[in-house]
Amino acid sequence: MNLRRRHLLGTALAAPLTAPLSPATPASAATRFDPNAVRFTLAVLPDTQYLFDADSADPEPLRATFRWLTEHRGSANIAFLTHLGDITEHGTADELARADATFRRIDGRLPYSVLAGNHDVRSSSDDQRGDSAYLRTFGPHRFAAVPTYGGASPDGYNSFHVITAGGRQWLILALDWRASDKGLAWVQGVLDRHRRLPAILTTHELAAADQAGVARLSAYGQRLWDALIRRNDQIFLTLNGHYWPPxxxxxxxxxxxxxxxxxxxxxxxxxxxxxxxxxxxxxLARNVIDVETFAPYLDSRADRLAVENRELTSDVDRFSLAIDYAARFAAFAPSSAPPPRPAPAVMPRGTVAYWRFDDAGFDDTRARDLTGGGNDLTLTRLPFGAPAARTDDHHRDQPAHASLRFDNGTILRAGPAAPLNRATFQHGYTIELFLKLPDPFVGDHAWMGIFSWEGRSADAGRTNGDPAEPTCSLNLSPERFLQYVVYPTGTDDAPTSWSHTVPVGQWIHVAVVNDAHHTIVYVDGSPIVRNPSRSSRGITTLGKPFVLGGTQYAEHYDRAFYGWLGDVRIVSRPLRPQDFLSKP
Structure with missing residues (x-):
């Protein structure tokens, strides 16, 4: 058995591929910011003062940056831009007028925040300084109609925005070069009113770095840390300019x-x-922040200094931060799993079988087919391994908050009269399940079965394949690749799909979708790459039992599933990914 299936794994590498069944994303959708995508971008723009320096000003580099940001807002999924202060060199009305004209290029196209640096206002003053050319240009009136804008302190120099990105809200704080006690009290009030939002604090001065890139708080930064940052667990990231190097x-x-x-x-x-x-x-999917630094303006130039400076790749300019967002935000914004969904809510038209392992669907000896279609599954012990046991462990988005823990010794088997044993699905099908492999994944579990129909392909008259294997099964290879092999009706063929390595210690959702022409296997809503393009309609069945947790070879079980199985659903038509069980 193993040698034959290893051969199939090797030949699958050369098999032609087919496109996903779902329709292509319209080109226009790629140009828009998606607030629900799990990956989004925050753009950070530090000191631009030398571009607005009296009569030596050149705003073209900033125009180029703004062009890049607006043109790539969709492709990079840019949620917001924050400027870290020192927009200008002297803070004069003329310099700020030039900056104003440049920033107007993104007004209404990309939400952003600004804050005053020591070159934008009198450096000896704090946020109680009163009127200034900066305030007249970038004060609260400028942002009043911006959807993300939350408000400003009474003096106008501190502000906040609430952005929606990654399917949740985030708080962006923009603090003046020198926040007074009144200013800090106002910021604390903002944090208190948004207690469940993770916060990013931006200001002009907070920390300075040595030549090795190690940052330390400045004297003023220590004041901010002691009075505000350390006391508010929401603040997980601070960004400041003013000093170099980064x-x-x-x-x-x-x-x-x-x-x-x-x-x-x-x-x-x-x-x-x-x-x-x-x-x-x-x-949010990978629990990281990937950081890169570059100058769009220099991309268009070929001179030596432009080429040398167009992109920075040192450890302080290009890096990744590992952040377990759920754990980091748990104290102030605990994530709540979706509530269980009742069986009738997840049985769409064409559902022929649905099993789950909560009290509604399982009684320690039998998994009831909740469609009422007569496809109940009975626990059957094999002469090896250990018994299966019900647990509360489950995929976050699974309808039932329960699962069955298999230990290579039990299968769930349909009765001899179950309609599913004879179903051939001529109009397509969707077979879905949730599974988790143990960590550590110990022992020899090569080619363990996840689901199958009993019998041999040879008994169905099939000769182009392994005559001893079943006519349809989902298995796990020695490399922990999912293998879905099916003998369609009306053809002597066995199109086989292969996934990437299945992770251990992590719940995944698997869907096998056939549209009566081709089969696509999805993992966590994404199509795998090795789906054959060969025609595949229906499933050849022999009237023998459908099984969860095992796959026969030569009508014999030599191992069974090792891990957890959650809800399993079979529908007699192809479903779109947005209609999968994993989509609440």
């Missing part, structure tokens, strides 16, 4: 959690930094 560090707040402190400033580099931007790619 750098970073991690501090521990009063709750014992990490706060990432980053210094970003490139004004000392060629062309005053050329409006260099830093992109923070927040990836």
């Amino acid at each position: 750098g970073r560090t991690v501090l521990r707040n009063d709750a014992g959690h990490d706060v990432h402190v980053h210094v970003t400033n490139y004004q000392d580099r060629y062309y005053g930094g050329a409006a260099m931007i830093r992109l923070y790619h927040v990836d």
